[in-house]
Amino acid sequence: MGQHRRDLGRHISRRQLIGTSSAAALAAVLAGCTGGGQSSAGNGGGGGGGKNGPLQWWDQFRPLTDLFEKDLFGAYTKKHPDVEVERRQMPAADLGQALQIARRSNQLPDVHSTAGLGSSTAALVREGWFQPIGGFVDVAGSPVGDLLYDGIHRFDGEIYGFPAFSGRWHEHAPWFNTALLQQAGVDPEEEPATWDDFRAVARRITQGTDDGVFGMVIPMKEPPFLDTLVNKFAMTAGAPGPGGVDWATGEYVLDSQEYVDAVEYLVSLQEDGVIHPASASMGPRDARARWAAGQAAIYPWGPWFIGGLLVDEPEAVERGVGVWHIPTPQTARNFIYEAPQPGTFWVSAESEQPELAAEILLQMTTREFQAELAAAMDVFPALIDVVADADVHPAYARCATYFQEDIRFGPSPEVGNPGVARVNSEMRDVHPNVGEIAQSVLTGSASDIKGELARYNDKLSAERERALKAVQEDGAEVDLNAWVFANWDPNTDYDQTAYGQR
Amino acid sequence: MTTIQQRDGAPVTGPRPRRRSRLRRMRDDWWIYLFLLPTLVGYGAYTIYPLVASWWYAFLDWPGFAATGTFVGIENFDRLMDDELFWNAFWNSIVFLVISVPLRVGLALALALVLNRKKTPFKGFFRTLFFLPVVTTGAIVGIVFTLLLDASGPVSGALVWSGLTDTPVNFAAEAETSLYSGIAVWVWKWLGITLIYWLAALQTIPADVHEAAMIDGAGAWREFRHVTLPMLVPFLVIITLIDTVAALNVFDLMQTLTAGGPSFSSEVIEIFIFRTAFGATVPQLGYASAAAVLFGLLTMLIAVVQAVGIRWARRRTGSA
Structure with missing residues (x-):
């Protein structure tokens, strides 16, 4: 063995050794990187977390961080231990830019909101950003089924999204x-x-x-x-x-x-x-x-x-x-x-786990989750009547009442x-x-x-x-x-x- | 060293070694190229590719939501010609450049002259003090100065207190002052690095030249005008060039300080490009790229005209 090593040392010069090692290191680095500088491990080639990786989820709802982690993802992964969800929260404007770049580099997350994109979801559906979820879960039969509109949530008869939040709100x-x-x-x-x-x-x-x-x-x-x-x-x-x-x-x-x-x-x-x-x-x-x-x-x-x-x-x-x-x-x-509230979250057309994404999304339509959503005091939940009984600040509840009095849905x-x-x-x-x-x-x-x-x-x-x-x-x-x-x-x-x- | 000589004493000139072919050289010296590879890959991916790509994108109609764009020829450039906001941003960038660069270069030179004097006390302290803003992030500086320059900030408060203005002033948020506020903050932030350049340049001038000038009876101004300044001219060219390039890269500071507002009054070309590419209801990547390309071309044109003008002026004054 020792003799063999010495022979090897005689045949490979120092320059060759350094060169070969560098080439190997470079090849390893290049092979391990994707365009976005992220490891490609577990990425099945499409967007999101691939077929077996964690479900990737991007949104802008900072006040809902605990709610999502515990009551949405936590509750689901407790029943399905093999499922993992990775969420990234970022400000709306940053999210819009990140989504545009991710779209062009095939790195869209499995599920994301459309904050910061500025465009209507109809335009995004037409550009092939999303895939329908109505075939995986019964959105139409869910408590928010009555809030679905053609041209906003349903396109060519396929349901792509649903409103998790109420449309009866304004910014001022x-x-x-x-x-x-x-x-x-x-x-x-x-x-x-x-x-x-x-x-x-x-x-x-x-x-x-x-x-x-x-x-x-x-x-x-x-x-x-x-x-x-x-x-x-x-x-x-x-x-x-x-x-x-x-x-x-x-x-x-x-x-x-x-x-x-x-x-x-x-x-x-x-x-x-x-x-x-x-x-x-x-x-x-x-x-x-x-x-x-x-x-x-x-x-x-x-x-x-x-x-x-x-x-x-x-x-x-x-x-x-x-x-x-x-x-x-x-x-x-x-x-x-x-206008009627558009869908809140969408399943990327690149996602290889659309069924899992749709199942998790559907959890947001239950009255229990909607009440939790109200308790986070962000935008009102789609089932706005849950606010009255939810654990919320009195001013938030009052605001919900005022908005129901003040707001009407106009034509879209x-x-x-x-x-x-x-x-x-x-x-x-x-x-x-x-x-x-x-x-x-x-x-x-x-x-x-x-x-x-x-x-x-x-x-x-x-x-x-x-x-x-x-x-x-x-x-x-x-x-x-x-x-x-x-x-x-x-x-x-x-x-x-x-x-x-x- | 030994030299082989013929019997008659003439040196032997043996057959010249055959020059290796390019391919052979590359094969023999492959490791050189291997070590160059990371630099080439990095430079290609992050400099050459974006440059070439932005030229290509400039000819596309590419809504940011679409995966690809469609070729539209020079339509984007055509539209830019009639886009008032592009020209507004273009002139804002030029105004920024024209005011800020001489200010930064001149102020830094003045400070460097003071800090280069033997008699100046606490030189190290002052150099550090002036250099500190350089190492502070531009975006942070922008945010901090938003607070310092707003109507309830200390600058406005001091002006009102001193009676120089009657009402509080929002320096960064009023159309008349927003761009100039940006210029002032940018000069303040980067003064330190130009100061270092000048200090380095001043230290290349031999002390005996100054002593000779003193012996000849030159005062401080004459010494500067006729001895120091001529010897600094080569540095002036380089420093101005560096600062000019820097003055065209002010996105982080201006975006956080004014976001180009109010009413586009401080929108420099980088913010225009960013707004068009990412902030529009339907982002227009092709149009934004065309704006970048056109601005680059126009800037080059201005630089060429300036260079020709300087040469012409030198010839005319006989100083060439």
Whole structure:
């Protein structure tokens, strides 16, 4: 043996030895890596965890981390010890980018939400992102079966997803700090119902609290926040919705008086000096941190507000938090219109474990899990009635009640005509949009609100015309009538029956 | 060393060794290429491939949701020509470059001159102090300065307190000041590294040259103008080039400080590309690539025009 080693040493020079070792090491490194720098072990070549690897799951629901780990994955893997789920949570914008890159490198997780992608699920289904789950589990017969819509959850008769959350929510309920209201002598139970009342209360808070405390905070750094805020205020002023479309004609009305009034109302709040002066530098999470620090009393954000606070600033919840209805211009309240809630999670077309993914997803439809979902105080669960009996903060329960009073489902052109999804995919963004215009006005770089909105409305209409023409030339059967819903009643939900009678 | 000589004394010139063929050399010296391979693979994968790919993508209509794009020729470039926001971002980048580079290079030189003097106290301390921001992450600097420069921050507070302004100012969130805020923060952040370059350059000038100038009666300014500066010109060219390239890579700082806003007032070309590729309702990878390619070409064009201009000016003044 010793002789053999010596012989070997004589035949292989030092250079050759180093070279061969380096080649082997390099080959090992290259063989062990995938394009994303992740080990390919256990990856069956497709996306997700392959056939036998752990089920890969990506989403943006930070407040739901414990719930998912314990009550969804934990409960399932307890019954099925051979199953493993790997979840990655990331902010919505990051998730959108990660999904795009993963899609192009065949590394999509088995299950993911579509946060940050910006596109409609219909467009993603058409591009082949997902696979149907209706063949694996009985979604239609589940407690959320009645919430399924063609063009949103069902495509060509196949069920691809379902709403785990309720669609009856909007992004701008005025959440308030009860301690600051008391300091200013404002009774939280005396709800400011109208825009003028709300202004007056914000002024009272600003004047009645310590220096450096303001009536409200509005994160203006991110135009999407302002976009939804203006849209919601415009709807409280009587604008149709969602989407700023006049359902009688199908035309955009984003330059209507309601939209002008909404932007002017924000300007009036700013001129009153009731908005935190640093608002223009804040994103939504920064604003929540300032609100939690007691620098502003009111923050108009979504139902997930308390759930988010409990994760990052729990002391702010203990101090006292309440919620009002979103104010309207007059005492007679107009509704906020929302589209039916799209599917929450989708099974990637690349997944090699779609049945397992579908089974786990179906667990989210049970009343027990929906009650747990409510307890996490993120977006309301699809079975919104469970909130009343769930272990939630009273303000969260109150918010659910308010939203049921304030919100109606408006028409969704994608449900009415599948070709609309193709038009939406073809449409390019038009700038400056409503949120960007509001930002310009509030930061002093524009003042002609009506003119700016009219230019945007015209450019958006022209872009839809162009997109319509492009997809028509490509064979899609869709025209402007797809945006016309003559039987829309502003006071009721536009439901499956209404689509049928259209 | 021995030399074989013929009997008549002339050195023997034996047959010249045959030159090995390229293939033979590669086969014999394979290990050289093996050691080069990691660098070649890395450079190819992370520099050459993205460069070539971005050129190819620029000719595609590629919605980010689709797995592939479709060839559309120069349509993306056509659209860019009429895209006001592209030109807005382009000019913002140029303004950033034109203001920030001379500022950074000039300020760093001034500081280096001070810190290079024998009489300056605490030189090491000050060098460290100026270098600290360099090693801080750009995104963190952006976030911190968002707080420092907002209307309730210390900068605005100091200005109001001193009576220089009546109302608080959101430096990074007002259209008139957002881009310049970004420039100021960028110069502050990177001043230290340019300072180090200049200090290194100053130390190449022999002390006796300074002494000779002093003996000749040159004051500080004349010594700088006629002795130091001419000897620093080669360094000036290199340092300006490095800083120019750096001024076109400001994404992390600007995205966290202003996100290009408000109203696109501080949107530099990198944020435009990022927004188009990832932030749009339907991401447009081809269009974003075309923007990157066009910006690269226009920047090169400006650089060439600048170089030609400098040569022309030198010839005209006879300083070439």
